[in-house]
Amino acid sequence: MIGLISYLVFFLSGAMILAIAVLGLNLQWGNTGIFNGGVAAFFGAGAYALIILGGPDRPGELGGFSLSYPLAILGGIIVSGVLALVVGIVTARLRHDYLAIATFGVAIALESLVRNAEYLFGGAKGVRGFQRPLEAAIADPFTYSLMFLGLVIVCLLGVYIGLERLVRSPFGRLLRAIREDETAARALGKSPANVRLQSFVLGAMIMGLAGGLYATFYAFVSPQDIRPILTFQIWAMLIVGGAGNNKGAIIGTLIVWGGWVASGWALAKFAPADWQLYTGTIQYILIGLVIVLTLLARPRGLFPEELTVSTATGPDGPVKPPERGTVSTGGQQS
């Protein structure tokens, strides 16, 4: 029993960290319509910055700042924000798929950088291991994981409440206005570019926080942690949960990540012995099927966006959110 609780505490810590990143993405995509394909970059920036700022000296590599933990995690958030600011300015004119592939490129570039620049970021072997705040003071590992889960939940609630307030504020309405019709928003004297940038940077900082907590959890980060699969996982959580809905984002995380690891567990436990070598492959098939079937059953996610704008809906009830995402250009034929 204690084993099950211990595992659940551990699982929830990981899942809630991912949920924070999903909330950040929900601000960018769900509320503002920014197609960020580089989640892993901002997550990774937070994780690396935390370890480098807060960790001990590594001979021959960047580091040794030994900042206190709160400062280090704040540093991670700021680094992610600054990265997002630069990326946001460079990609200001891009929309939809074009923005997605450009931000995706940023994530690949960051992975390449940390993988190769050993003197800065430790190279492929990653950075550190074993340096968790207060671990020496709290001898019992289970108490420690409970404490850590508490910290993660506090962060998650903080982000959740902050975002809920934000989307209901005039700024939140502005975000959705820009998402729905940029031209109209501009006509009302708003600056869509500026607001989009703000939302992008804020969302990235939230991802940076998630990355920082992730690196705290493992006391380690390597290029393997920020491969494109992470971006895919975070997106799948948001889409399955329901874009535009913060509650959906959190529940989507639990479902996708829970399904991801539970499928592996169930196969190891129940698949015949002869299949054990193939369970990894079968697990991928199950994950793929779960995503496809969930989306077929609930195309707008399990918890679709609640429209917070009370008035000015269409004559027959709430306006269905228009399609967004992929744009098709008119071709270049003349």
Next chain:
Amino acid sequence: MNRTGFFALPALAVGTLIMAGSPAAAQDCTTKIGAVLPTSVDWGRPIAETAQYAVDLFNEAGGVKGCKVEMILRDTQVDPKVGVDAAKALVDLEKVPLLLGAVSSGVSMPILTSVTVPSNVMQMSCCSSSTAFTGVAEEGKTKGLWFRTFATTRNQAAVAAMLIRDKGYKNVAILYKNDDWGQDIGKLVAADLEKIGVKVTANVAINDGQPSFRAEVTEVLKTKPEALYLAIYPAEGAAVVREWVSLGGTQKMVVANSLRSDEFRDAVGLKYLGDVVGHDSAPPRTDAATSFVDLYKAKFNSEPNGPGLPNIFDAVMISLLAMEAAPELKGDQIAAQVAKVTDPAGMAVFPNVDGLKAAKAALAEGKSLSYTGGTGAVKFDKNGDVSAPAVGWTFSEGGTSEQTYFTLSDVDGFIASISK
């Protein structure tokens, strides 16, 4: 969703399967151990297969403390999050005192930090090569729970340099896998070669999952090396070497143990690999019937194929022997026995059924063992690292054949001679 239905059916099937096909009827207890390995990756699956084979052999010899060993295998997907979660589930839900894996250092390290050391579980990896482990072990952070049967990259690099020196090559280009092992060995080999006066014309990283390696190959070709040194895995290795040969590059190559693989040999073709010599940890210098290669051939009808197979085999055997020797199946107690079963002064043990039976009898009498398996007489240092004697090998019709043997003192002597 009808969850009970989903789980109940396979459970039923497994239940009947176990009842019908249990080979060791006398053992009615089981001891669980955990393994987290990348079974969904081309080079990972044979490692898992070999681990299972080692467990089966051990069970044939009577299991651990009279109980059948059950290895619960989880896939890491080479994703640290997935690997760590799988490890935690094995430790908390299945209560395993021993965890085998992972392969990538980037997965093994977070498991060590956040799962095995806090939970007092012994962790033994076949293949994680990062120097970072030595660092954290030196600080005492691993609490002696960490081991790896992978000969240190320092040693492997020295053997590579010695092979190149013996071949008399003067200009060598290095191609390395762009992961922690490849970066490490690429750098070390380059440094060693410079020391012995061999010119390194190019030192090129080969990234995983690239659609084409043409650009890298062209880049190396321009430097006109006399020979290549390759520290890459079979799939990329085949792609790179096929491209290299098709562009008329030299067929003189020195390769790391990762390319000791049928897949690589068949994909490139033996006729282009005549001038290839590779390095690897040496199997014991004993009669053939007890060697890992023969055991492997008997089971799988081919030579050990691909990176890490003797290493995982030894990792399983040493861990299980240590479990046999441990008073209680707790991580620290098992880890404490590793030294006893890899004691150079102990009784030599070979990993076939008879050898294992003899070993268990000796342990029961309180004797220490010198386990001598796929990578030779393994001996861990205080950081859980091993150094092993090495062989040079060449490709042959049936697989590979040994060419030269380097004792540990040969290798150490070489390292000492170049670090002056």
Next chain:
Amino acid sequence: MIQSLFDGILVGAILSLGAIGLTMMMHILRFANFSHAELLTVGAYVALVFDAVFSALVPAFATKWGSLSLTAALAVATLLSIAITGATAVAADRLIFKRLRENAGPLTMVFASFGVALVMRNVISLLFGLQTMHYSNDIAFAMVISLDPLLLIKPDQFFVLILALTAMAALHLVMTRTPLGFALRAISENPPLAQANGINLKRMVTITWMIGGGLAALAGVFYALTNQISPIMGRDLVLSLFAATIVGGIGSVPGAFIGGFVVGLASSLALLVIPSGYNPALPFMIILITLYFRPFGLFGEER
């Protein structure tokens, strides 16, 4: 330098071939289909099976054409593979994408396509194993065009270049000069209006998947012929294909053709200036720069 230039173009030709199908699908079906790359894998494996069958049945079919690695067996197998892969694509549409198209946003379709890709890739690896394979284990040697500066070209790659050029020209002509092309474009511009004009939406969508799947099979076979076959070949190619498509501008067939070269040249020439470890990032940096100046790709237009 000159060799790197040629390498870039010849490697890029494969990407062009793959990207041409992708750009058309993205244009007409209006979503980024990540399972498109898995269709390349399907195509390569289907051809592998039939190649083996035909070579065994008709030994004369197994001889190579001139200095190409292509055999009659493989050519026939490829034709079959085009049909079967096209049918697979249509089946995926009927089972999954059709339902989503009716009541979900394009992003739901993007992530459903991720799921489909996972399923397809892993079913293939269950069937065929994880190891890499080749149509022929023989190594096709490059021809020395010039010794100083050294210039080597593989006939197979040159053939792929011609093939990509032909496919590009054919598809471009179909899209711009034929009633079918007009109908397809009308569907992509304004589906309700197109239907009001008597265009059968369902048929057009099926045709699009057929063409897209067929082109993917062709690209898959030729990638496999010049490189290798493995269950993850689609995954390895997918990013380069999207990159090529987007650099060219979504919906532009000539753009996709050029985009393939841009990506190929980027990774080939990159090694002249940066360490090879950074190679995977380079195509994307090129894209970032391209998009900075041309936000809708080289040949794309804002609607």
